[in-house]
Amino acid sequence: MSYNSAILLIAAPLLMAFLSFILGIFNKRIPAILLVLTLSFNFYFSTYLLTLVSSKGVLVSVISGFEPPFGINLVLTYFSLLLLSLIYLIILSASVVFVSKKTDENTVKVATLLFLFTAAASGLLLTGDIFNMFVFFEIFAVANISLISLKKNKTSLKGSFKYLLLSSIGSAFLLFGIGMIYGTLGTLNIAEIGLRFYELSPLTGAFIFIMFLGAILSETETFPFNFWITDSYKGARNFVNILLGSASSVAALYIFFRLFFTIIGYPINNRYEFLISMDARLIIALISAISVIVSEIGALSSKSVKRILAFSSASQMGMILFAFSISDFNSFSAALTLIFNLSLSKAILFLSSHEIMKGAKEKNIESFTGGLGRNPVFSALFIFGSLSMVGFPLTLGFYGKISLVASAVSASGYFSILVFVILLASAAELFYYFRLMHKLFVSEQNHTEKTKMNWFYAASGSLLLAVMIILALMPKFTERIVSSAAGDMMDKTTYIERVLKAEDLK
């Protein structure tokens, strides 16, 4: 298979979405199996493309013969494929969790939604066209909202309705921004927009910047725009939590990068600068720092475990956005490490906390009591996940946080002050994670039965844990991945060149 069949990554899940609807009539297990198979294929194929890209550089897959900048094309960069593989891995583990559930009348629909989710995520990360990105963005939001509302209780419905409102307004903003770009530059190709963005007046640039901010910040769970998170996370089903907390966040971060850096920013002196009439980096850094603080404080006083994890997810996203706002090679490396840490460990946390709290009436901190005795495997998973999350030395989170501090301090200016604030706030994070872990160690007087082991959960959790440990303990491997991806992020020029002269490179 050549890289030109990259469209398969989008097409296969879409096709399967239809197929599973039909086949689901005969047997409800079939869609589930198809789901796992498709995701395995997608994961394999994306890693194959990743190796291809790492040797050949950025590749462009032209669709239906329209050369860029015309038509729709898929751009395969190291960065996007890396994140895509990560997303596939997460969806795979989430769907393993999903498969383990008993089948009911909803199974087929949910499988379809998961296919849709996969297709939308692939499209978002691969497309080289901004309007196409908008389309996938909407499909992605629709898939998310439907997944959240699956549980049909008050909280999930309220959460999904909030999400719907915010993302609809956001998409209107995005549409305005895209329209602005098209009206002024006359193109929709990301590479070409990126090439010619400086032609716009700084004021127009600032307008587009604000439109994009409004569009994306609710997806990246950043504070003033993220009021959907607690209800959504709390109300949603477990595998949806994994998808929301890990896969959606990664996708949102990718969009954030493309919109703000590939399109608006310009790498000057090894650092992205924004040629618009306001200090964009300051705004992003400020918003993300505020987001970190607010979510940490919110998490600190929460009792419900899912809510705590939701807030923590928001604060981690804030930290990654802060790393983005520093916008040099070091900070991108830090951001990538943090992204890996966030997605893998958050998935593990959701998964294992669900198992630990199984059978408890109130799903709050108290239901963690005595977890280690009841459910040693998942408690151990939870402990590993949260240690990585809070940055226990020599885990991914530790590397991420430390290198974030290093890059922020060397960037000096307001970043070094903000990073201090962020560090102080993340002490709160440590506190509530340790509070949860402490509950696991509490031994109960009445020895409760050991919870029945769910092997699907265990398999999916240990898969994620294995990836995390490999990343943390294989320095060469991780170093190569992170530095090539960060290098790819810094290298806007190559991206533009490769896309716009795609035919020369065939």
Added chain:
Amino acid sequence: MILYSFLFALLTALLSLFIRREYNYIRWILYSAVLASLTFLIYTMNGLWGYSESFKLLSVGSVDFSLNFKVTPLSWLFSFFTTGLSLSISLFSIVKNRHEESERSIGFFWLILSVCNIAIFLSADLLTLFIFWEAMTFVSFFVISPGWTKSFKAVNYYFILSILGAFAMLVGIFFLYSKSATFNIESNIAQLFVLYELNSPQAIFITLMFVLGFFTKSALMPFHIWPAEAHSEAPDDFSSYLSGIMIKYGLYGSILFLVPLFVFISKFSQTQPMSNHIPLFSHILAWVGAITSVVATFLAVKSNDMKRLAAWSTVGNIGYAATSIFILSSMGVAGGIFHIINHAIFKTAIFLSLAAVKYRTHEREMHRLGGLAYKMPVTFLTFLLGIIAAAGIPPLNGYASKWMIYQSLLSGRFPFLATMIFLSSTGAFMYLFRALHSVFLGQLPSKFDDVKEVPFLMQIPMYILMLLMVIIGIFPGTVLLPVNSILKSMNMEEIKVTYTTMYSMLSSVDAPIVFLVFAGSFAFAFILYLIGKPRRHVELLDNYTAGQDPKEFGLTREMYHFALKFYEPFEHMFDKYPRTNTKEFYDSFERKINETGSFIKKFYSSSPRSAVYIFTLSIVLIIIYGWLVW
């Protein structure tokens, strides 16, 4: 070699998790064996100054993570003594933890902690130091609070303060790193010195970050509240580790990083303000140490919980050591290091004897105890020698280091510091005697009539510690000669000392003579005692009661034990003055955060409309900002 031994210890810890609960003692014997081999390994490294090991980890962005270990006189002395002491504590724990419920996690994490402990002392650069510092903080959480609700509340102060301090230190490290592009300690000190000359405020900020990191860990003002909480609620045998060993990391860091820096400044700086021939900054830190010791002393006098009292005493002693270190003279630094080692020994002894008391009686409130000396003589003797050393009474090890501290304070002309140290030292005698009386002397409550001495295996570490206190008291040179090589490696003037005699500018002390004088006087008194008419033994309750029969008004032994509110009139002396309660301050801070948190939480779960409101508002704000900038 160092790294492999660490991995070996970690592996043992991991494997020991699979030992069944009935065979707890096997696990602890295993740990003791590992600690013994680690102690031996460190012992063999004596003299291999400069031996280093490096292990490369990930490099993210511009930061190369790697573990670097190096053996220096300073690191050797600290790691050897701490590991040896943890070995003796682990001997104690073999029996103590046989029937402990949450013992599995305690042991597992404790062994990891011991590895972190050695690694902190052996680390050759700031990043390695930070890595193990952080690991130590995280892991110690689970040992202080192994699933106990009460100790969880206590550990919070420790944990949050330590984490904030560690983060401050992290910021300091990376500020320096962004200037010097290396984590090496010496070059960073040099870099910071240069920064002092060029950009003084920034340099002071960086130093302050390090100071925060070290002081939170060593519980100096205003972070002095955590030991009383954490040390008293931790598992009893672990309290001795916490108080004897772990609280010293901050002072170790100060000796490693701050002292050379300040010495540099006092020698070469043209721009920094000086007072008493030392940099003003350092002088202030010395004052912080002295104030800490006084405050801790007064708080110790007030406490009725024996472990809490011992914890406050720890804070007080840390205060002396800090004062002594920060006056920067050779004598002061040597005295500080000496006192740290001595304190590790006698405080371990004190906490172990308290753990033994609690092991037999399950009581911690001092007024419920009493008279245990008649039942547990070895424990009593350990405690007695411990408090003699702690109060700095000759001829045990405590007085030797205190003598050095006074000499350095007096020869450096710090009269008021010396007075404060003296005040807290006398106060130390006061509250330590109270503990001695309330726990071991006076009337024995009838419920403890069947109490026995602890098992022999638990006595072994007590014997070892008593022996150590006496030997170091008689031959202070056993510690002071290695301390001298530390001074040499830090390019400081060596102090004049032999195995038996300590010299200062003001006077000299021959420790064996001090011991012999004491022994001689005692012999003299004993002869007099023999000359007198032989005494008659009388039951303890057969006592002077102003002529009344105790049985008549229902006097019990518990009632005849004067222990509660021992120094109450003294406490009331300060009633008139407004009191600042640090703990209350931290608690109110926590309440504020929780209130804010509830507010945020409420907002998050309110109706969808408010979400849209805030969304719109924020966009408008950003637009307004853009407008203003434009």
Added chain:
Amino acid sequence: MVNIMLRFLFAAFTSIIMGLLFMGIGRKFIARIRRHYAGPFYQSFIDVIKLFSKKSISHNWIMDFGVMMGFAGIIATIIFMPIGPFNVFSQMQGNIIIIIYFMTIGYLGMAMGVAASGNPNATIGIARALTLMLGYEIPFVLTVILLVFANNSSLLQVMVVNQQGGFMEWNAIRYPFAFLAALIALQGMLGEQPFDAMIAPSEIASGPMVELSGKFLGFGFLQHAAQIFLETGIIVNMFLGGSQNFFIFFAKQLALYLLTVAVSGIFPRYRFEDAVKFFWMAPTALAAIQLIIFII
């Protein structure tokens, strides 16, 4: 070795004998002030011998041990103090810091012994004594620090040498405020009125002494005698120029002791927390003022 032992015994016996003698004279003196009769000046010797030959009770071995340790501590301290021209050891001639710390052994031993007797009156007395100690140590230490600075040595012998040549060279004249502070501290150290709340006979039945009988009380007597000798000796060495002649030295000590006795004869008893407050106010201020004057 034998030489040192002989010196040791000499110092010990001198202190006991002179201390008992001072006690006897003090009793006479106070009787004159209060216009009543007292026994002969050697009454204390008789008391001690009588006590040692009487039968006594003890509650446990810690009591025996503690009482002996209390006496041994004071004796050991005296070994380090220059007695006139006489020093037991040639190189450690009155290291003041060692002396201060050695004195604590005596307190600890006595406190431990009487606490082991199990009588709350004794323990209350000890608690008072220790609290009071926190009071008078502060002014005393300040004066010690002053003299250490002034002589650039912490040896009493050096201080004595620096005061030779007429009484105008005495530290008492040079540093009058500090001398005053030291005198007040001495009053507290000796436990004389107004600072005798710890032995308050009518209130807590003589405090620490309540359970002592026979030779234990004898040890208490001896300890007090040695303590009088020791503490007056320290002040004499520090402020009154010591002496090269034993008799002048003893005379100075006696004069100091009679001064404290005279003061105690005319003052009522302080509550001990008030005493602590007083110690932290007046004498501390005096000593601090002297120290600041010296530094400036």
Added chain:
Amino acid sequence: MIDNRLIYVMSLLLFLVGLYGVLTRKNILKMLVAVSIMETAANIFLIGLGYISNSSAPILSESLKQVNLLGSNISDPLPHSLVLTAIVIGVGTTALGIAIAVRLYSHYRTLNINKMGDKDEL
């Protein structure tokens, strides 16, 4: 003749109308309508971009094939197709919103959004 700028202003006004609706309406369905209005505003904005005064529709006819494309006066066809897509997506979103609204109604027995901000299980 219509000025393009007029269209832009119109669309902006429409957008603000939609926003006002979202912020002030209590009924969920009305809020959804307001959201739809906002999306419509964006669509109109897009359409306006492709509009050139007095141009003809971009339909490929015989006459158009001959002339130079640059010189001809046809409006830009691309925004039209974009808007078509956007409308389809908007319909999907609205449908989903209405579905959720129905579910919410079955829970709360009301469509008033102010009565949904219950502070359960904080």
